[in-house]
Amino acid sequence: MAKFKLPGEFFAKELHGYEFLPFKFHRLKTGRVFVSNIVGEWLVLDKQTFELFISSSLKPAAAAYADLRARHFLLDRDSGVAVDLLTVKLRQRLQHLRSVFGLAIFVVTLRCEHSCPYCQVSRQSDDRASFDMSTIHADAALKLLFDSPAQDIKIEFQGGEPLLNFELIQHIVLKAKRLSEVNGKAVSFVITSNLATLTDDVIAFCAANNILLSTSLDGPPELHNKNRPRRGGNSHQLAADGIARIQSLLGPDRVAALMTTTKASLSRAVDIIDEYRRRNLHEIFLRPLSPYGFAVKTNWFKAYDQMEWLQFYREGLRYIIDLNKCGERVIEVYASTILGKMLTSRPGGYVDMMNPAGIGSRVIVFNYDGYIYASDEARMLSEMGDKTFRLGNLSADSLADLVLTDPLLDAIEETVLESVPMCSDCAFQPYCGADPVYHHATQGDAVGHKAFSGFCNRQMGIFEELVELMDTDPEAARILSSWVRQ
Amino acid sequence: MFEITFAQEVARLSAVKKAAYRLAALCDIDIQATPSGTRCELRPTTDTSGAELVALLRATALDYELREEIAEKTSAFRDGLLALAFAPLTRRASEDGEV
Numbered sequence: 015m016a017k018f019k020l021p022g023e024f025f026a027k028e029l030h031g032y033e034f035l036p037f038k039f040h041r042l043k044t045g046r047v048f049v050s051n052i053v054g055e056w057l058v059l060d061k062q063t064f065e066l067f068i069s070s071s072l073k074p075a076a077a078a079y080a081d082l083r084a085r086h087f088l089l090d091r092d093s094g095v096a097v098d099l100l101t102v103k104l105r106q107r108l109q110h111l112r113s114v115f116g117l118a119i120f121v122v123t124l125r126c127e128h129s130c131p132y133c134q135v136s137r138q139s140d141d142r143a144s145f146d147m148s149t150i151h152a153d154a155a156l157k158l159l160f161d162s163p164a165q166d167i168k169i170e171f172q173g174g175e176p177l178l179n180f181e182l183i184q185h186i187v188l189k190a191k192r193l194s195e196v197n198g199k200a201v202s203f204v205i206t207s208n209l210a211t212l213t214d215d216v217i218a219f220c221a222a223n224n225i226l227l228s229t230s231l232d233g234p235p236e237l238h239n240k241n242r243p244r245r246g247g248n249s250h251q252l253a254a255d256g257i258a259r260i261q262s263l264l265g266p267d268r269v270a271a272l273m274t275t276t277k278a279s280l281s282r283a284v285d286i287i288d289e290y291r292r293r294n295l296h297e298i299f300l301r302p303l304s305p306y307g308f309a310v311k312t313n314w315f316k317a318y319d320q321m322e323w324l325q326f327y328r329e330g331l332r333y334i335i336d337l338n339k340c341g342e343r344v345i346e347v348y349a350s351t352i353l354g355k356m357l358t359s360r361p362g363g364y365v366d367m368m369n370p371a372g373i374g375s376r377v378i379v380f381n382y383d384g385y386i387y388a389s390d391e392a393r394m395l396s397e398m399g400d401k402t403f404r405l406g407n408l409s410a411d412s413l414a415d416l417v418l419t420d421p422l423l424d425a426i427e428e429t430v431l432e433s434v435p436m437c438s439d440c441a442f443q444p445y446c447g448a449d450p451v452y453h454h455a456t457q458g459d460a461v462g463h464k465a466f467s468g469f470c471n472r473q474m475g476i477f478e479e480l481v482e483l484m485d486t487d488p489e490a491a492r493i494l495s496s497w498v499r500q
Numbered sequence: 501m502f503e504i505t506f507a508q509e510v511a512r513l514s515a516v517k518k519a520a521y522r523l524a525a526l527c528d529i530d531i532q533a534t535p536s537g538t539r540c541e542l543r544p545t546t547d548t549s550g551a552e553l554v555a556l557l558r559a560t561a562l563d564y565e566l567r568e569e570i571a572e573k574t575s576a577f578r579d580g581l582l583a584l585a586f587a588p589l590t591r592r593a594s595e596d597g598e599v
Contacts, residue, residue, distance in 0.1 A: 035577055
């Protein structure tokens with residue numbers, strides 16, 4: 015006799031009425047109720063329908079009944095394949111667990127000619143020996159990466175200002191391409207740059223090697239230059255010129271920009287979005303300050319709270335949706351990422367939004383000094399003196415040494431949302447992330463108390479905003495759905 | 501200080517504890533198990549009034565009680581789905597009716 019029942023026997027029951035499949039709920043400020051299930055399918059119900067549903071009194075003829083059955087909230091006599099479908103969708107939602115190192119960040123230098131008060135890590139220095147990555151370390155990182163099980167690798171160059179060590183970028187790109195051919199692995203490249211030192215040689219190299227560029231654009235000139243000071247006070251001009259040259263020479267989709275919200279940004283959501291439109295940038299990532307590095311030392315991180323940022327985000331999002339209603343396609347990237355998780359079974363590739371956390375598994379950071387970190391935020395934390403998420407060193411450690419360290423495994427295991435207080439009962443859990451580094455940095459604990467978590471407050475605010483928009487405004491719902499990448 | 505007592509039949513202790521945890525940014529809550537139920541003493545730590553906090557705790561605890569009931573009723577499905585999702589894709593011969 016088999017020790018376990020077969021799946022068909024396990025789930026088979028003579029049904030009268032309906033049974034619940036696992037689901038969670040969240041009461042919206044509108045009085046309606048958001049319900050989601052184990053694979054992230056969701057519905058918004060009016061309160062009366064919700065009460066009928068949970069009291070097992072909802073009639074099959076009710077308008078919501080078919081939706082609840084189709085989206086796997088209830089099981090009745092006609093739900094023959096519900097369990098199989100849920101299993102397949104759950105597998106798909108967890109597929110990221112099978113892949114490693116989708117993103118490898120190379121910090122080729124810590125040097126930068128900007129002195130942004132909110133920056134996490136950069137140094138104004140000409141000391142290449144102290145702050146540039148060596149070729150030996152770069153080669154060791156590539157070996158580790160291409161010896162790993164990773165199949166589809168995105169290499170992102172960061173700094174400091176990575177173009178200040180462009181020679182090493184060239185070396186890494188050319189060597190990675192050779193290794194990808196030998197190993198049969200896909201590789202792509204992104205340079206994250208302020209574009210102040212962009213040259214024709216850089217653009218030509220990016221063209222020849224299919225390299226994307228990502229830059230910072232905080233808004234109109236006076237706001238951008240205030241946030242991002244450099245000698246000459248011309249950061250905005252250089253960024254705008256760089257964006258225009260890349261768009262002209264490489265193509266309009268070869269450069270992306272993102273902004274960081276400072277206190278001075280809060281009242282200027284519309285101005286910031288209009289600046290992006292002026293630069294022919296049709297995707298904007300409305301991003302709050304992170305609690306790391308100089309942003310903490312200079313107290314810029316504390317200059318506003320999450321509620322103020324959420325107000326800024328809502329204003330920006332509503333403006334962007336209005337632009338779309340007028341026929342102009344503009345996308346808010348963070349909303350697009352969340353919607354991808356809400357409207358598809360795909361897990362999404364944004365590390366902060368992964369569950370279990372993607373630190374040290376989906377992303378790995380090779381720092382300029384040879385040390386290896388579990389995420390970009392982990393190396394920023396390290397610059398503040400906290401080495402908790404430092405995995406090892408390129409000179410000494412093997413792949414197994416790196417990914418099997420106790421601090422990393424403990425942080426990932428402890429922060430799996432299904433077992434975290436508050437998260438375990440949260441209806442937005444299927445779309446959220448663990449972000450242990452944030453909670454370690456702000457609360458000294460990888461799990462953190464979510465009632466005091468800025469991350470949780472921000473996420474909840476955005477989820478509620480998106481759900482309420484989709485629930486109350488059909489045109490906004492259509493626009494938001496169109497933002498999901500195919 | 502403000503207080504409210506939950507009869508066990510209305511909200512189990514774990515539901516009240518979860519509700520108190522969720523409201524931790526608004527007030528301190530002492531929880532005591534008494535013969536008449538779970539007694540909560542609330543001390544506001546923000547501008548939210550005591551009456552509002554009591555109402556909020558009551559509503560939050562009842563929602564957590566409902567979540568516990570739903571979780572109980574669906575735990576077999578949840579465990580089965582997770583087991584199937586993480587199981588190998590290859591079917592065992594016995595599942596196909598072969599011996």
